[in-house]
Amino acid sequence: MMSEQTDNVELKGRISAVSVLDLRRMKSMEELSNITAIEAVGTILLSDSFQGLIASIPMKAVGSIISLPEGSKVNQIGGTLKVGGEFLENGSVDGSDILLVTGELILTSPPKKFGYKQLIVVGQLFIPRGSESILTPCITQSSGEIIPYDHHNSRFFMGQGQFGREFFECLKKPVVMMLNGTFTIESDVSKDLLLEKVTEIVLSGTLMADKKLVPILTALAVEQLGGSILDSSIFDDVTAYG
Structure with a gap:
């Protein structure tokens, strides 16, 4: 299990299982050489003056290495x-000039301006469609995903769950379904009901449904972020022969 780094983490020896490793407080090559290995770290932050030196440390399963101007303030999400x-x-109250997204930041309405000097995305940033012109000029580094979506009447679901006929019939207006996890469309949902109640799908994970619905769900899925839309009967067969 990964943990967020705190200020009292000792920066020497083997460092592992940290989601964000902040090395910006290191002031010399001697300090950096005290670290013997870095493993299973999501993101490493370091001052740009040390960018070339970090390659001397053995690393394994490291996500992103982000170099930042020395003395800059970062608001991390x-x-x-x-x-x-x-x-x-309006930016951060502490005067941060860089917004760093390492997790998932979901904007439910369009911003009129960007209050930071820089935007760095190593996680996922969901932005209302049409906001690209405001945010993208401020992106200085990105190894994550920036996903535009229709923010009008969107519904977010995380984890796992099932959607049956009654769920869709209770929706007063068509929705955008934002799915992060493992979900199932139950067999009592018809093609017509699905097309009536869902305008688009943004999927990060797995969505299972009756075979007849798979083509429709695939068409509705404007973004599939490493996700899959699968025929649920495949899993029924696995269970039957398990």
């Missing part, structure tokens, strides 16, 4: 945060 676009407009 880890985990999952769902906010309106105004969150990005």
